[in-house]
Amino acid sequence: xxxxxxxxxxxxxxVIDLDTCVGCHACxxxxxxxxxxxxxxxxxxxxxxGAEPVGSWLNRIHTFEIMPEPKxxxxxxxxVGEVIGMxxxxxxxxxxxxxxxxxxxxxxxVCPTGASYKRVEDxxxxxxxxxxxxxxxxxxxxxxxxxxxDAAAGVMKKCTLCVDRIYNEELEEIDRxxxxxxxxxxxxxxxxxLGDPNSAVSQLVADRGGFDLxxxxxxxxxxxxxxxxxxTALGEGAMPAAGAxxxxxxxxxxxxxxxxxxxxxxxxxxxxN
Amino acid sequence: xxxxxxxxxxxxxxxxxYGLAIxxxxxxxxxxxxxxxxxxxxxxxxxxxxxxxxxxxxxxPQRAWRAxxxxxxxxxxxxxxLAILTFIPLGLLALMSLFxxxxxxxxxxxAAFLSIATVASTAMIYGSLRTIPAWHTMWTLAxxxxxxxxxxxxxxxxxxxxxxxxxxxxxxxxxxxxxxxxTWGIRMVWMNRARTVGYGDSSMESATGLGGxxxxxxxxxxHAMGNYLTNEMAFxxxxxxxxxxxxxxxxLGLVVPVICLIIATYAPSFGFLRVIGTASxxxxxxxxxxxxxxxxxxxxxxxxxxxxxxxxxx
Numbered sequence: 001x002x003x004x005x006x007x008x009x010x011x012x013x014x015v016i017d018l019d020t021c022v023g024c025h026a027c028x029x030x031x032x033x034x035x036x037x038x039x040x041x042x043x044x045x046x047x048x049x050g051a052e053p054v055g056s057w058l059n060r061i062h063t064f065e066i067m068p069e070p071k072x073x074x075x076x077x078x079x080v081g082e083v084i085g086m087x088x089x090x091x092x093x094x095x096x097x098x099x100x101x102x103x104x105x106x107x108x109x110v111c112p113t114g115a116s117y118k119r120v121e122d123x124x125x126x127x128x129x130x131x132x133x134x135x136x137x138x139x140x141x142x143x144x145x146x147x148x149x150d151a152a153a154g155v156m157k158k159c160t161l162c163v164d165r166i167y168n169e170e171l172e173e174i175d176r177x178x179x180x181x182x183x184x185x186x187x188x189x190x191x192x193x194l195g196d197p198n199s200a201v202s203q204l205v206a207d208r209g210g211f212d213l214x215x216x217x218x219x220x221x222x223x224x225x226x227x228x229x230x231x232t233a234l235g236e237g238a239m240p241a242a243g244a245x246x247x248x249x250x251x252x253x254x255x256x257x258x259x260x261x262x263x264x265x266x267x268x269x270x271x272x273n
Numbered sequence: 274x275x276x277x278x279x280x281x282x283x284x285x286x287x288x289x290x291y292g293l294a295i296x297x298x299x300x301x302x303x304x305x306x307x308x309x310x311x312x313x314x315x316x317x318x319x320x321x322x323x324x325x326x327x328x329x330x331x332x333x334p335q336r337a338w339r340a341x342x343x344x345x346x347x348x349x350x351x352x353x354x355l356a357i358l359t360f361i362p363l364g365l366l367a368l369m370s371l372f373x374x375x376x377x378x379x380x381x382x383x384a385a386f387l388s389i390a391t392v393a394s395t396a397m398i399y400g401s402l403r404t405i406p407a408w409h410t411m412w413t414l415a416x417x418x419x420x421x422x423x424x425x426x427x428x429x430x431x432x433x434x435x436x437x438x439x440x441x442x443x444x445x446x447x448x449x450x451x452x453x454x455x456t457w458g459i460r461m462v463w464m465n466r467a468r469t470v471g472y473g474d475s476s477m478e479s480a481t482g483l484g485g486x487x488x489x490x491x492x493x494x495x496h497a498m499g500n501y502l503t504n505e506m507a508f509x510x511x512x513x514x515x516x517x518x519x520x521x522x523x524x525l526g527l528v529v530p531v532i533c534l535i536i537a538t539y540a541p542s543f544g545f546l547r548v549i550g551t552a553s554x555x556x557x558x559x560x561x562x563x564x565x566x567x568x569x570x571x572x573x574x575x576x577x578x579x580x581x582x583x584x585x586x587x
Contacts, residue, residue, distance in 0.1 A: 003346050018483075028495075052498055060495035062576055064477075068487035092492060093483060097576065106403065112350035113339035131339055134332015136505065137349055140274075143404045143475070145573035148501040154332020211482045214572065216474040217403055225482055 004108055008123035011195030012161055013101050013222035014181065015204055019229045020188035023063055023094030027180035027189060031059040031098070031159075034179035039160045040129045044152035056148045058159045059098040059180055066091045093228055096189070098180070099146035099159035100213065100221030101125050107138035107147060107158075116156070123195070123222060124163055129155045143217045166191075194222050274405065275505050276566035279329040284395060285424070285558050287323025287356075288417065290316045291388040292425015294363055298385035301429065305374035312429060313367035320363075324356060348401055352394035359387040392421045399565075406473030407569035412463040416565075419456040420558055426452050427530065431551040446538040446547075450531050453554070457527040460561060464519060467568050472575055480575040491578035506571035515568055518560060526557020 035058055036043040045055030067090050101118075105125050108116045115131035116138050118124070127138075127147075134154040139147040147158045162178035165171060175182060181189040192201035201224075204210065210224035253261045293316040296302075302309035328334040341357070343350040362384035369375045396417035399408040430445045477491075478484025533550030536543050570580070 054498060054500055054504075056501065057495075062491065062495055063493035064481055064483065065490045065492040066483055066486045066488065067490065091486060093481070095481060109346040110349065110398075110401070112341075112343050112347045112353065113336065114343050115339075131336065132333065133336045133340060135330070135340070135349065136332075137347075137398070139502070139505065140571070141402055141404060143480075143572040145502045145506075145576055149332060149505075151501070156332075213482055214475050214479050216479060217572065227482065228486065 004105065004118055005120045008118070008120055008195070010122040010193045011103070011222045012122045012124055012166070012192070013194045013224070014098070014178070015190040015192070015194070015201045015210060015224045015226060016096055017188040017190070017226040018093050018095060019226060020186045021094040021096060022186050023061055024185065025061055026183050026185060027096060028057060028059050028061055030179045030183035032057055034162060034165070035160070038162070038164045040127070040157070041150060041153040041155060043157060044150050046151050054151070056150045056157045058148070058157060059096060062095045062097060064093050064095055066093060091228065097144060097146070099125060100144055100219070100223040101161065103220035103222060104218060106141040106219060110137045110141045112137070124161050125158070126160055126163065127156050127158055129153070132156050143214050143219065194224065274566040274569045274571055276563045277330050279326045281559060281562045281566070283323045283327040284417070285555070285562055286319045286326065288392055288395070288421035289424035289428060289555070290319030290323060291392050292421040292423065293319070293428045294388045294425070295385045295422060296425050296429045298366065298381040298388065300376065300378055300381055304370040304376040308432065310371050312432065313370050315428065317363060317367055320356070348394050348397040352391060352398060355387060355391040355394055359384065359391050362387065389418065392417055404572045405569050406470045407467035409473070410463070410466060412459065412466060415459045416463050419452075419459050423449070423452040423456040424554060424558060427551045427554050431547045442541070442544070443538050446534045450534050453527055453530055457523060464564070464568070468515070472570050472572060472579065475572050475575060477575045477579050480572065494577060502573055503577055507574045507577050515564060518564055522557045522560040522564065524557070525553045526561060529553040
């Protein structure tokens with residue numbers, strides 16, 4: 001049924017730490033490995049070793065660059081101009097993205113067949129592939145690009161939160177986690193009940209200021225993202241102060257390095273070149 | 274958004290079929306005339322061809338019957354249910370005209386109402402998507418209804434205005450001109466909005482949540498080649514030429530049909546020009562509907578770099 005449940009007993013989801021993720025794509029690969037032989041039809045690839053390989057993946061990593069001060073060219077009479085360059089110290093953020101298991105999931109309500117649904121017991125959004133006609137409307141309704149049509153089977157694929165792992169009593173209890181969480185070598189992905197304010201993931205979100213992606217779309221995503229931590233300043237003397245006239249100004253060096261600097265500079269005035 | 278030919282053909286052809294059904298259902302056309310009989314068959318054929326086209330883009334069309342089940346939440350499901358319901362009065366009226374030379378105005382109004390509701394559902398499939406700001410407006414609904422009625426009116430007028438009409442051809446010519454101007458006026462409002470609305474309230478900063486750190490730019494895509502998402506939703510080919518395409522759509526869809534209709538009104542021996550005007554209108558509508566998809570930005574494009582590009586300083 002494609003009506004959304006008013007509430008769900010649990011809100012199972014992921015918390016993804018953008019500070020910790022190193023962009024290794026291990027979660028991408030382990031997701032594909034588990035899910036191509038798990039819930040539903042395989043995740044097919046087309047032309048995998050050819051010139052233009054494509055395939056369905058449930059988890060992808062984008063890499064973004066953030067510049068603190070964009071330089072804008074402002075054409076006359078216009079408020080915001082085009083970005084023509086960047087200034088300041090850049091940051092690179094690796095950004096894993098899979099289904100956010102939204103509370104107000106538009107992919108569920110647009111489904112004409114009832115194939116797309118949200119579970120009352122844990123809030124996981126799933127596709128019943130036997131009912132899916134492959135119209136693609138749910139993928140259109142998803143702002144996050146969490147759904148991909150499988151070109152071989154003609155049905156919509158999406159993250160199941162490894163529903164066939166997390167309740168799987170054949171597995172050791174420690175392994176009853178989504179494959180991406182279990183495999184992450186950096187510990188950047190966390191799984192738990194975000195509906196329970198006392199759960200470890202909820203605490204993490206509270207401590208680190210976890211946020212929603214595109215809150216303006218009104219989907220109320222369950223998955224949360226943790227922001228990159230503030231950069232710690234480099235030690236004194238390691239870098240010239242911002243705006244220093246002379247990039248080789250070593251006047252702030254002290255201790256052993258300061259002594260070497262002074263000795264090599266001819267022992268005259270501290271900081272002279 | 275990627276403009277799929279099957280969806281463009283479906284919405285344009287079935288829209289014209291429903292438009293023609295609205296004209297006929299509101300009591301126009303003598304049910305005994307051969308032209309009216311052909312008109313009923315044409316309306317039903319256009320709707321049926323359109324619906325068949327719409328199943329071409331499905332991954333599993335053999336399960337299409339399931340799409341009638343979720344009418345409580347899904348506009349696509351509502352469209353399917355309404356399309357089937359509309360066939361009942363339309364089919365009955367067509368049979369009455371074909372074999373009994375009769376028309377029933379109660380059935381006619383039911384058919385016209387259901388036709389409008391079906392076209393409106395089609396429009397709302399697009400209009401209800403928050404992810405595509407260009408579509409997420411009531412102007413989308415207005416566009417689909419207006420285009421449907423105008424193409425239907427032109428079809429009626431072109432082939433049947435003179436023989437089957439209960440009014441004079443000149444009145445229908447002027448009515449069609451008014452419809453054409455209103456329709457393309459609505460399309461113009463839609464297009465101006467669509468081309469400035471971009472990604473709406475969303476940005477690469479809100480999509481990543483990293484706006485607090487500065488200006489966000491895509492450094493690396495998830496993988497080197499395209500994927501389902503970029504093929505389906507990050508369509509860029511048309512953007513470069515959209516001005517040109519839009520002007521062509523206006524000339525074919527508005528200017529040519531209006532000139533044809535004016536000549537046909539004052540020089541009845543040039544009545545054949547209405548056929549050319551209608552053909553031209555259809556070409557314009559196809560082009561316009563192609564643009565409807567091509568100019569629309571989907572929020573997911575923000576994860577693939579959006580429209581931002583580093584342009585070298587002049």
